[in-house]
Amino acid sequence: MQNRALLAAFAAVVLTTLSSPAYSLAGGAAREISFAAEHDSGTIIVKTGERKLYLVTGGGRALVYDIAVGKPSEQWFGKSWVSKKREHPTWTPTPSMRQRNPRLPQSIGPGPKNPLGERAINLGWGAYRIHGTNSPNSIGSAASAGCFRMRNADVKDLFERVHVGAQVLVLR
Template identity: 50%
Template sequence: MTRLAAFVIVCAAIIAGTTVATAQSFYEDFASGGAPLGRRSQFGFFGSSSGSGPVARTNVSFPGNFAPGTIVVNTAERRLYFVTGNGQAIRYGIGVGRDGFRWGGVHRVTAKKEWPEWTPPAQMLRRRPDLPRHMKGGEDNPLGARAMYLGSTLYRIHGSNEPETIGQAVSSGCFRMVNDDVIDLYNRVSVGATVIVKN
């Protein structure tokens, strides 16, 4: 057998194994809105948008009459801004709602939770009866490392076990972040903070 033939066989085996493993893990949930549950990114569980790339966390100029501590979500940009004051904000990359699940309005952060548990709402279970009825917090939970709850809605700003989906319109209305970023935001945000969602 030639070296080229051996190389082709090895590559085919790797691709086939990856495809099977990926197919087995494709199971959707409310928070991911279609992203597979429980897979790890090639960057590891936590992932990071803090280094480089289109969703890198960064300090930016942010003019406007917003009180420090306000969160402004720009759905079209797929960016979240935490206002620090003096015309400045911290910009984070986020995943947003897919078609039919985007929304706008003003709410307040009503609760904050570390490694939140997840219970799919009834309407999601009607659409997806294969989903678990409840998941404890942890690395496989689609809400990720932190969650900030918005008003009395089912919407949250939360982490993700699918960091590669950040910057995409894939959720069921929640705003997802890589875990490194949601932990950073969580440590800055107070319960009662205003959240302005621009759709």
């Protein structure tokens, strides 16, 4: 009898988790946490040392996502803003990427080989983005050319929550 009760309790937890809007079967999940920060709701805070992206939701709370950050030689810090949002983006290597590897393709359109994944959120006037990835195993590492990679399910969730003009702070 105890085993049945334990199994029923376990099933209830699993069903609750699976039905939660923050849960993703594609891997990763935004978690809402207490977040002591004096920033407006909708502000994105990236903490590169933690490999985390926080979306301030207000009331001392934030959603937290696991990310990949730039390689140490490619990292940047400071303030920016969301300048554009793109669904199913085309990836075009930057001139510095092409200089390091001239064999890169001119571009890669939407699909499973696209390094930007399913969504791209452009930052400021430069080439940096928050985007999905075709390499989900890189999440949690310092692997990019300065952009912030997210699991595709996570970047789709963030994409729906954030607006063009939102402030972005990149911290160590």
